[in-house]
Amino acid sequence: MTSLIRSAIRAMKGYTPGEQPREDGIIKLNTNENPYPPSPRVFEAIQTALTGDRLRKYPDPVGTLFRQTAARLHDHDPEGILIGNGSDDILTIVTRAFVPEGGLIASPTPSYLLYRTLAELQGARFQNVPFTADWQLPLPWPASDAQLTFVANPNSPTGTLVSLANLEAFARACPNPLVIDEAYVDFADHDARPLLRHPQVILTRTLSKSYALAGIRFGYALGSPAVIRELSKVKDSYNCDVLSLAAATAALQDQDYLRATLATIRATRTRLDGELQRLGFATLPSSANFLWCTHPSRAARTLYEELKRRNILVRYMVYEGFGEGLRISVGSDAEIDRLLHEVRSLV
Numbered sequence: 316m317t318s319l320i321r322s323a324i325r326a327m328k329g330y331t332p333g334e335q336p337r338e339d340g341i342i343k344l345n346t347n348e349n350p351y352p353p354s355p356r357v358f359e360a361i362q363t364a365l366t367g368d369r370l371r372k373y374p375d376p377v378g379t380l381f382r383q384t385a386a387r388l389h390d391h392d393p394e395g396i397l398i399g400n401g402s403d404d405i406l407t408i409v410t411r412a413f414v415p416e417g418g419l420i421a422s423p424t425p426s427y428l429l430y431r432t433l434a435e436l437q438g439a440r441f442q443n444v445p446f447t448a449d450w451q452l453p454l455p456w457p458a459s460d461a462q463l464t465f466v467a468n469p470n471s472p473t474g475t476l477v478s479l480a481n482l483e484a485f486a487r488a489c490p491n492p493l494v495i496d497e498a499y500v501d502f503a504d505h506d507a508r509p510l511l512r513h514p515q516v517i518l519t520r521t522l523s524k525s526y527a528l529a530g531i532r533f534g535y536a537l538g539s540p541a542v543i544r545e546l547s548k549v550k551d552s553y554n555c556d557v558l559s560l561a562a563a564t565a566a567l568q569d570q571d572y573l574r575a576t577l578a579t580i581r582a583t584r585t586r587l588d589g590e591l592q593r594l595g596f597a598t599l600p601s602s603a604n605f606l607w608c609t610h611p612s613r614a615a616r617t618l619y620e621e622l623k624r625r626n627i628l629v630r631y632m633v634y635e636g637f638g639e640g641l642r643i644s645v646g647s648d649a650e651i652d653r654l655l656h657e658v659r660s661l662v
C-alpha cells in the first residue's frame with residue numbers, strides 16, 4: 316500500500332520538531348517558547364468564547380475581528396492579512412500557492428529546517444545559499460530564479476538579523492516571491508514592514524513566541540491584498556478555530572503586556588550572552604529570544620547530553636558547511652540561573 320504514496324513523500328525523512336517532554340521538572344530551553352504566561356486578557360477571551368453558542372458554530376473563516384486588530388496594529392490593509400493555524404500553516408499555504416512540482420525554493424543557510432521539508436512535500440528542489448560573513452544575504456543572490464525564497468529574520472538558529480537595506484536591495488533585484496519569516500521579530504529592533512511596498516513580499520508572524528501562545532497555534536501573514544486573496548483560496552476554510560481566534564485577537568490587543576515581557580526577555584538575553592562569553596563560549600549577536608553558542612573545547616553534543624541529564628533541555632544542531640552548536644532559548648531569570656550554574660560545572 317505504501318508504494319501508492321507519492322514518491323516525493325516516500326523519499327523524504329519528514330520534519331523533526333524539537334523534543335516536547337511531558338514530564339514535570341524539566342527546564343525547557345529548546346524550542347524558544349516564552350517563559351512567561353500570555354496576557355491575562357487571553358484567558359478572559361477564551362472564557363468568553365466558551366460561553367453561549369460559539370463552539371457549536373463554525374468560526375469566521377477569514378477572522379475578521381483578528382484582521383481588523385492586526386491591521387490597526389501594523390497600519391496595514393485588513394484585506395492584506397491572512398490567518399493561519401500557526402505560522403507553519405502560512406508557510407505551507409505560500410509554498411502550495413507559488414511553487415510548482417519540480418520548482419525551486421531557496422533559503423539562506425543555516426536556517427529553519429522546515430523550509431526544506433516544505434520543498435520536499437511539494438516535490439520541488441531546494442537550494443541553500445550561505446549567509447555572508449556578517450550574516451546578510453549575498454547580492455547578487457545566486458538563486459534568483461527560485462519561485463519562492465524564505466528568509467527567517469531574525470534567523471534561527473543564529474538569532475542574527477538581516478538589515479532593512481539588505482532586504483530592500485534583495486527585493487529590488489529579485490521580483491519573485493520573498494517570504495520574510497518574522498517569527499522572532501518582536502525581539503528585534505526593526506521589522507520589515509517597509510518592504511510591503513513590494514508586491515512580491517510577504518511577512519509571516521506567529522503568536523507562539525513573543526505572545527506566549529505556542530499551545531494555541533496561531534500565525535498570520537501580511538502581504539498585498541491581491542496576493543492574500545489568492546493565498547486564501549489555498550487555505551482550509553476553517554484553519555483557525557473559535558478559541559485560537561479569540562486568544563490571538565486578545566493577545567494583540569494587549570501591547571502593554573507584550574512590551575513588558577519583551578523588555579524582561581531582552582534583559583535576560585543580554586545577561587545570558589555576557590555570562591556565556593565569560594565562560595569561554597562564542598555567541599552570535601541575537602535579535603531573537605535565543606542564543607547560538609559554541610565552546611572552543613567542549614563539544615556541543617556532549618554539553619547538550621550533560622545538560623539533559625541534569626533536566627535542562629537545549630537544542631543541539633548541526634548544519635552542513637556551518638558546523639554544530641547549541642541554541643539556547645532565553646528562559647526566565649531563574650531558569651537561566653540554573654542553566655548557568657550547571658554550565659559552569661561542565662566547562
Ligand SMILES: *Cc1c(COP(=O)(O)O)cnc(C)c1O
Nearest residue numbers: 401402403427467498521523534
Ligand atoms: C517557531 C517558528 C515558526 C513557527 O511558529 P508556529 O508555532 O508554527 O507559529 C516559524 N518560523 C520560525 C523561524 C520559527 O522558529
